[in-house]
Amino acid sequence: MQEHMRFRPSLLLAVLALVAGCAAPRRSTVDLTPAPATAPRDPAKTRDTSTASGARITVEFQDRDTSAAAQVHLAVERALPRMARWGTFDDSVTIILHPNHAALERAANRPDHDFLRAWARYEQIELQSPRTWTLMGASQEQVDELLLHELTHSLMYQVASDRLGWTRKRIPVWFREGMASYTAEQGYRVSSLEDLARFWGARPSADPLTQADALYQRDSDIVYGAAHHAFTFLVRRYGEPIVRGVLQAMSQGPDFTEAFTRSVGIPPETFLRDFRRYVEWRGFKSGRSFRRAEPPTPTL
Numbered sequence: 001m002q003e004h005m006r007f008r009p010s011l012l013l014a015v016l017a018l019v020a021g022c023a024a025p026r027r028s029t030v031d032l033t034p035a036p037a038t039a040p041r042d043p044a045k046t047r048d049t050s051t052a053s054g055a056r057i058t059v060e061f062q063d064r065d066t067s068a069a070a071q072v073h074l075a076v077e078r079a080l081p082r083m084a085r086w087g088t089f090d091d092s093v094t095i096i097l098h099p100n101h102a103a104l105e106r107a108a109n110r111p112d113h114d115f116l117r118a119w120a121r122y123e124q125i126e127l128q129s130p131r132t133w134t135l136m137g138a139s140q141e142q143v144d145e146l147l148l149h150e151l152t153h154s155l156m157y158q159v160a161s162d163r164l165g166w167t168r169k170r171i172p173v174w175f176r177e178g179m180a181s182y183t184a185e186q187g188y189r190v191s192s193l194e195d196l197a198r199f200w201g202a203r204p205s206a207d208p209l210t211q212a213d214a215l216y217q218r219d220s221d222i223v224y225g226a227a228h229h230a231f232t233f234l235v236r237r238y239g240e241p242i243v244r245g246v247l248q249a250m251s252q253g254p255d256f257t258e259a260f261t262r263s264v265g266i267p268p269e270t271f272l273r274d275f276r277r278y279v280e281w282r283g284f285k286s287g288r289s290f291r292r293a294e295p296p297t298p299t300l
Contacts, residue, residue, distance in 0.1 A: 087159040
């Protein structure tokens with residue numbers, strides 16, 4: 001989500017968490033609403049600024065993280081072309097490398113998030129130094145994936161609004177996290193559509209799409225999986241231009257609900273009901289992925 005989350009205590013899951021962007025299976029957040037405040041910066045940090053593909057990205061780091069900063073720079077260069085499908089940055093973004101996990105938690109104001117790796121805002125990304133993700137440090141591939149996810153969040157906020165209004169757009173978790181996960185191609189890491197169908201079969205009154213805040217503590221894997229699959233369903237049914245249309249509509253003043261309705265032609269709640277029917281009827285097994293959801297044909 002910005003990039004914030006913690007995983008269930010398990011060594012295997014802890015290792016998997018290290019390759020995550022802001023959101024990944026079995027991670028959870030204390031607050032799924034993006035925090036508007038910008039944490040104070042440490043003036044002792046050195047500054048290194050890069051301009052790539054027209055976007056001004058500044059990385060702040062301490063001397064011990066010079067190598068990690070180089071990984072971040074490369075990840076940014078690789079991420080920008082992949083995000084161009086959604087638009088361009090209207091403002092600068094500062095990526096602050098924190099030398100340890102405790103410093104990241106303080107900057108993100110998210111205490112006791114053991115596996116938090118990053119937190120994204122409109123103009124700033126708090127990032128635990130990749131040097132400290134594992135005993136051997138993070139691989140370039142891991143840094144690439146996380147930064148692509150996190151930068152997608154910042155780009156979404158900048159295309160949809162400005163510094164003063166981005167938190168008031170009320171962009172739901174499923175769209176925020178789904179867009180970042182889709183862009184970073186993290187479908188391999190989230191709960192499957194079959195998992196989601198079984199969840200709804202066992203708990204029909206629970207909805208990880210519209211009740212994300214209530215479910216994330218116990219069912220974070222389902223919350224993030226539902227977000228990824230719902231956004232993917234949106235793109236495959238209507239195309240990526242529709243997503244750009246939603247973002248551009250928000251930039252003109254409307255909040256997410258109005259912008260979505262204007263761009264897609266149906267309210268978001270109608271779209272989510274269609275997606276839920278598609279999952280519950282297991283349309284993903286019959287190849288009817290992109291059409292309006294319909295009841296399955298009875299068989300004898």
